Amino acid sequence: xxxxxxxGAPATVDAIARLTDVAYSVGGRAIxxxxxxxxxxxxxxxxxxxxxxxxxxxxxLITGQIRASxxxxxxxxxxxxxxxxxxxYRLRRRMGMLFQNGALLxxxxxxxxxxxxxxxxxxxxxxxxxxxxxxxxxxxxxxGAARLMPAELSGGMARRVALARAIVxxxxxxxxxEPFAGLDPIALGVVMRLIRQTNxxxxxxxxxxxxxxxxxGKLADAAYLLSGGKVIAAGTPAALAxxxxxxxxxxxSGEADGPVPFHYPAPDYxxxxxxxxxxx
Amino acid sequence: MSLVGGLVESGRAQLRKWGRFxxxxxxxxxVSPRALLRPSLVxxxxxxxxxxxxxxxxxxxxxxxMVLGLQGYDLLRRFGSTESLGTAAALGLLRExxxxxxxxxxxxxxxxxxxxxIGLMSATDQLSAMEMMAVDPVRRVCAxxxxxxVIAMPLLAAIFSMIGIYGAQLVGVTLMGVDAGQFWxxxxxxxxxxxxxxxxxxxxxxxFACSAIAVYEGYHAVPTAEGVGRATTRTVVTSSVAxxxxxxxxxxxxx
Numbered sequence: 103x104x105x106x107x108x109x110g111a112p113a114t115v116d117a118i119a120r121l122t123d124v125a126y127s128v129g130g131r132a133i134x135x136x137x138x139x140x141x142x143x144x145x146x147x148x149x150x151x152x153x154x155x156x157x158x159x160x161x162x163l164i165t166g167q168i169r170a171s172x173x174x175x176x177x178x179x180x181x182x183x184x185x186x187x188x189x190x191y192r193l194r195r196r197m198g199m200l201f202q203n204g205a206l207l208x209x210x211x212x213x214x215x216x217x218x219x220x221x222x223x224x225x226x227x228x229x230x231x232x233x234x235x236x237x238x239x240x241x242x243x244x245x246g247a248a249r250l251m252p253a254e255l256s257g258g259m260a261r262r263v264a265l266a267r268a269i270v271x272x273x274x275x276x277x278x279x280e281p282f283a284g285l286d287p288i289a290l291g292v293v294m295r296l297i298r299q300t301n302x303x304x305x306x307x308x309x310x311x312x313x314x315x316x317x318x319g320k321l322a323d324a325a326y327l328l329s330g331g332k333v334i335a336a337g338t339p340a341a342l343a344x345x346x347x348x349x350x351x352x353x354x355s356g357e358a359d360g361p362v363p364f365h366y367p368a369p370d371y372x373x374x375x376x377x378x379x380x381x382x
Numbered sequence: 383m384s385l386v387g388g389l390v391e392s393g394r395a396q397l398r399k400w401g402r403f404x405x406x407x408x409x410x411x412x413v414s415p416r417a418l419l420r421p422s423l424v425x426x427x428x429x430x431x432x433x434x435x436x437x438x439x440x441x442x443x444x445x446x447x448m449v450l451g452l453q454g455y456d457l458l459r460r461f462g463s464t465e466s467l468g469t470a471a472a473l474g475l476l477r478e479x480x481x482x483x484x485x486x487x488x489x490x491x492x493x494x495x496x497x498x499x500i501g502l503m504s505a506t507d508q509l510s511a512m513e514m515m516a517v518d519p520v521r522r523v524c525a526x527x528x529x530x531x532v533i534a535m536p537l538l539a540a541i542f543s544m545i546g547i548y549g550a551q552l553v554g555v556t557l558m559g560v561d562a563g564q565f566w567x568x569x570x571x572x573x574x575x576x577x578x579x580x581x582x583x584x585x586x587x588x589x590f591a592c593s594a595i596a597v598y599e600g601y602h603a604v605p606t607a608e609g610v611g612r613a614t615t616r617t618v619v620t621s622s623v624a625x626x627x628x629x630x631x632x633x634x635x636x637x
Binding site (some may be wrong): 165167191194195197198199201202205206207208218219222223262267268271370 | 512
């Protein structure tokens with residue numbers, strides 16, 4: 103299955119998040135079976151894979167929104183399976199997450215969106231909240247947009263505001279769900295630079311879920327390629343690009359047909375056209 | 383056999399839904415005291431559910447009162463006691479029509495707004511984002527909206543009844559010529575405190591039911607355009623039936 107690269111989760115890595123032999127299924131359909139992943143502290147780790155391989159489900163496992171049906175998920179020293187709601191909320195205060203569309207609160211302006219976690223979790227006076235929020239907005243280049251409503255922002259701007267909001271409580275782990283989807287080249291460049299800068303300047307660990315092979319190649323320190331509920335390749339993006347396994351090559355070079363077939367499973371084409379298999 | 387099986391299964395599904403609703407309502411009640419510690423959030427929701435429903439409530443109250451004036455006048459004339467029109471209109475409005483019609487209008491105006499708002503927040507990941515920021519959406523989003531509805535409903539029902547009585551007076555006294563002194567003095571001597579209490583108890587109960595249903599449906603809506611649409615419909619249907627059923631039960635107990 104795998105080769106030169108170290109698929110699975112090597113025990114030697116200084117991992118801030120580790121999934122060991124994790125299984126998860128929905129309605130009897132297995133999404134993951136025997137998943138091993140280690141997210142190294144301080145690095146930008148990419149999770150890649152074709153659509154429908156459960157990349158977002160993996161994020162939901164790491165953030166405790168869902169629980170594994172088997173195996174161990176340990177994040178920042180806490181076993182997620184053993185945490186109650188309070189424990190989970192305490193852990194999440196050390197994590198930030200960016201949703202695909204930003205998920206800004208539509209009834210609050212940009213400033214209030216970034217201030218939201220601070221107001222909810224602290225009793226800081228307005229005189230302190232103001233500078234904190236403005237500093238985070240400055241970091242993503244949107245201090246001037248503080249009084250805009252989310253509906254007035256472009257997709258890239260919304261994601262930058264969401265980034266400011268995600269780092270406002272100074273988390274240890276930052277999680278991005280498809281941060282590049284639907285961005286124009288300029289916005290994409292901005293978001294990529296911000297992910298790298300944020301990670302290095304704040305000493306975070308970043309997890310980026312994406313299927314943009316090209317962007318991930320430039321951004322990530324390490325990458326995992328998921329398919330069929332398992333890790334099929336892991337290592338640096340360069341190692342993944344050089345991986346000879348057909349399924350890895352198909353994904354990395356974007357071939358339409360291969361181990362992941364172009365056609366959804368269907369009855370025999372000729373037979374169906376002639377009406378023989380129509381009833382099946 | 384399959385028919386029986388189907389009935390059993392649908393009965394079970396219904397019971398499960400009741401269970402989920404009960405648990406959700408208990409959770410709402412459990413977090414409500416903490417939500418009250420942030421009065422600005424609740425006040426905002428009283429404004430959204432209450433103040434923004436005022437026009438429809440006042441207009442409806444006026445027309446219901448005027449119809450009551452016409453019908454009441456015609457009915458009482460057959461018994462030669464048109465001077466009791468004020469009493470009849472006031473009792474009907476305070477005890478029944480005020481709370482019930484207000485609740486039905488509330489379900490259609492404010493209830494649907496609550497459900498679709500929360501449902502869309504869920505569909506656009508806003509509730510998940512809150513969860514990820516370690517903020518309980520039930521406490522931050524659902525509880526203030528629930529409390530806002532519970533507070534707004536009795537106030538709306540009171541305004542509805544007041545405008546309704548004015549409407550009945552408008553038709554009965556101004557149009558039909560009932561004596562104004564009789565109209566008001568009979569009303570004042572016949573209407574007792576317990577009549578008003580009955581109306582208040584009912585409208586609080588309706589406010590509780592309508593708000594809890596609207597918030598529950600929004601929070602549990604399938605996070606798609608279709609799912610939110612269906613949830614909104616369910617809010618109106620369930621709330622309306624609940625209001626009428628609760629009305630019967632409370633009337634039986636309070637009379």
